[in-house]
Amino acid sequence: MTSSKPSLEEIELVAGLKQKNRRSFESLYQNYSPALYGLCLKVLKAEEWAQEALQDSFVKIWRKIDTYDESKGRLFTWILNIARNTAIDKLRSRAYQDHQQGQALENTRMAATENSYLVVEHIGLDSLVARLAPEHRQVIEAIYFGGLSHVEAAQKLDLPLGTLKSRVKIALRELRKLT
């Protein structure tokens, strides 16, 4: 099911990007910005912040494109990583933390169940997100989108560290079964 070989289009795109070709970057934005924006939204949960993170991500991609090594993996993986790191840096920034505190005063509890309700409403019952069991979804969300370490995630989800570590494995296994 998986393929490690990039298509001809991707090879051409990468070549164009490395030449800092404007059309290539426009094409990159055209095709990949929705995925990156969605990711930034999941990390930062606020449009303005996610938009900033998206912009910063493209700047980083521009700056670091020479370091992208085709033999190490696909372009999409590489730019997703950049976007995730950018978004999580913002998440941990002082400015965002202050924004968060302001938000928390207005919100009620942020229960895991509340989150899953919103997700199902928004995306649909037959989506991957909805079909993945809550305890597995939480682990992925906490670690991938939340940028938490194992220890931090275990704390947040109120689990023993060992349980959390095995849940990570199971969560991904389950996700693979669903795709």
Place this chain on the structure above:
Amino acid sequence: MNLKNYLESGIIENYVLGAATPEEAQELERLSQQYPEIRREIEANQFALMEYILECRQEPPLELRDKVIKKLAALEEEDLLAAPVEAKPLTVAYKARWGSLKPLLAVAASLLLLVSMGLNLWLYQNWQKAESALRTSLLGNQQFAQQTSLQRQQLAQATQELSVLKNPATRLVSLEGVKEHPEAQVRVYWNPQTQEVYLQVKNLPEPPTGKQYQLWFVDGQKVMDGGVFEMGDFAAQLQKMKTAPRADAFVVTLEKAGGVPVSEGDTYAVGKVS
């Protein structure tokens, strides 16, 4: 090294979720070059995670695109300024030939305008079709590699078109071919409020080397340059043109590559703004 144990150790899952330490990541990358089974496991996990991420994708606001492109253009300028500059030959000044304005206006005045009511629906259907192919395209499933390049282009095109079109202020101007080039067809989307102009080639012959198509917009008696546009792979996509504060009609001509300040070449298509 016990391969089976390593595969079941959870390190691959942690790596894919961004939770591996730099040392673990480095070792894993090294091992993945050595053991194809490890590489396959990594990719399988990445694929699943990407599907999950893709489900949550969302179009960023339209304005952001220009912001990003401008930012990158500014960075490029910085790079250029920092690098040593060679003397560049002066560009040749174009001759002004006001006499060539008249044929354009004459044609512009006599053309029909088409507005398709079904356009929204057609675009939406195209979008839905292309959407399912995008995931496999992005995730590199080789089985679909042939089909998805076209579909990915269609999706990008349709998504862009949808957001331009969703804006109720956007006007569609259909440029039809003139007598000498009856097959020519170009679409122009013009937002009189933001003055933005987008162009999409529906049918134009590939220009010979050294030539390029140019858009003009007619404002009363004035004919203004709307910019040149690309053919080839970009022809089917929506291309952003120069802004037009007012326009009664749009015209496409074939000019020297890079465009001219005043039209010298043949007119291919014209459309009146209704």
